[in-house]
Amino acid sequence: MGKSPFKNSQNYAHIQYSAERSSTRGIHPWVTDIETKSIRAEACGKVCQKLKSQGFVPDIICGHPGWGELLGIPYVWPQSPILMYQEFYYNEYGFDSDFDPEFAKQQSDWSKKTQTHLKNANSLLNLQHATWNVTPTNFQRSSFPIQFHQRFSTIHDGISNHAQPAPDKSNIKVQAGKQTILSDQDQLITFVNRRVEPYRGCHSFIRSIPLIQERNPNAIIVIVGIAKGVSYGSPCPQGEWKDVFLKEIEGHYDPEKVLFVGQLPYQDFLNLLKLSRVHVYLTYPFVLSWSLLEAMSTGCAIVGSSTAPVTEVIEDNVHGLLVNFFDPKAIAAGITDLLHDGDRAARLGKNAHQRAVEQYSLERCLPRQLELINLVARKVIGA
Template identity: 30%
Template sequence: MADGPRILLLHRNQPAQFEFFGRWLARRGWQVTYIHAGAASDSTDALGIRTLRFPVAAMERPETDFRYALDYAAATAMGAAVLFEHLRNHEGYRPDVVMAHAGWGIGLGVRQIWPQTRYIAYHEWYYTDLDWTTGRIERPSTPPVAMTNRMRNLPISAEFDSADANWCPTQFQANRFPPPLRQQISVLADGVDCRFHHPDPTAKMDFDWLSLPDRPKLLTYATRGLEPLRGFPQFMMALARLQKQRQDFHTVVLAQDSVSYGPRLPEGESWGKRALAALDLDRSRLHLESMKPRSDYLRTLQASSAHIYFTEPFVTSWSLSEALASGCLVIGSRTGPVMELVEDMQTGILVDMDDPEEVSDMIGWVFDHPEEAQAIRRRARQQMLDLYDSEAVFRRKEALLRQMISRVADTTGPYQPVL
């Protein structure tokens, strides 16, 4: 068992963003504990990392008929669950630093449990339709949406009066916050493991679930769900056009046919089913597959000739950084979050994802210009090594954590929770 500093990582669904950083810290001697409300049961792994689950469903949730307060009530229940679960089962445990995924309420009780512990709020999103830079509304809104967003932001704003630091993974996401809060946020990338995610020019699709031994031109798309927020319907329209123009490529889609973000479709419907029903697609060259083990996923990225990453202005998927690090030629949407990582014709290609002609034309350009595409791939990989490699990112974060811990006042004597 490690005897180094103690860090507690709080997340609503499994370790998620904190998993790789936590494992890296554990290998460097930190005592790492994950607490979450997901499905995984309590455990301790070979690195000594403890994973604990708190049963939010067992908590008495606040009830309200006021629909705008539902998210606020859920965040309150989440924070209370963490607080009471600690007092019930883990009294006496005291971390040196806690990091919590902000917005769900999971970290709201940290100061009540450990007033002397350093606390970091990890921020992903602030719900607003206002562009704080221009002062303009991004899209038409309605009073119900505006009020719902206001209530969703209250638990997020509440983090700032208790956190010692506020971290956010991208500049685009940090800029969603109003200026007084934005000034308190440090932009620190999540990082990508560039040793694991690396190019391999010999890679090909040779799996039990799909074998393409002749190594045709390969178009790839990989994300959690097939949904409009990630541009899946638009991608399918461009693909239908491109399939009619040329026969020399295959397309592999790795995703669940479900919606992770945004409204759900009626029971029995999905965006994958809708695309197949509405578009004239050559199914012999289109391979819709579920999410695969990480080794298969990496090999697919390495074998890719052109990789699509589309998103509305929102949090970017880890898959974008992983694709760039793996040597993919990324064709991305010309939207804020993608433009932070992809410079047009330098580290990738930017397109209007709502224009199927432009999208299909640029995919075809990549297929037909392998030397130019290879130069773009190399620059993208180098950018990941220079700015986003997890080894360097994690070292910087660890240094910041140790600085925070070193400033903790002397707290000798028995620990008493403040309640």
């Protein structure tokens, strides 16, 4: 290998690059996705070619192919093995796009499904030249075409050991707005989304709020996440999803006991989970959120949706309670059961913590990740 151009005391460099062009106006909407990925691939490829001209040849290339940057790399360094972090493959049937009947009309048109199919162009091109692939969960692996499964390893990224149960919660305080400080004296129910959107069950959870409050009048519901826009799925056609669903239950719930706290600093987020009496996690058949595993690792009593990403990590009535994603009554009933049965909640929380530590902790996952990198770099696998 030639002399590395990377010069700093920690033996790595962060090299930035930027696109030289923007997306074409008037381009056919079906190919917008592959065009934006091609633009990134071009920018990344030029930087890598410059590195190659300086004598740098990587022993291994590790990257996330989802935004297109890896498309040209095999042709810059054709002899270097590539380990790709594969997150999700879009499917027209059986996964997220046709899961929710409430929004099925938005996805049922043949042109929408064709566009979903074409979004996989980048994924297929990268799968063809990946030496090996790694994905966090078996469910995510199952989303990819079966002919590629034999070139996958399933290894989670790993959950930080900072996500641990608190032996003593009496000293934990979390600021939730200017006037509210949460403590272990509060009967907290937590719900976390990166953004408050249907993909993560905001509609089902919000619709359960009146019944939760009716059965648990002292409960405080804390919703963590950005309440504007979407990370996944379609934008709300009538403003913001949160506002649409809160409008449905207007007059039937106490808004003073429903706190939307936005994004929290990580330590405040973990402290909130440590205080939580019940944590609710709902998701379409889609990428599993880290927040569920962090909640499990902190020992939360979980009420989760009985969807494939969740059933992979939670066995019903062992590591948490599983309920129908679409059933607000079942969600409220599960929460109420755990709030009223502290022993059961403690047992499920303890089991959840044990499973998270044994299967998804950073201490378990990182050595496996490093071993895989070494095997691919040495061309022991994938050759």
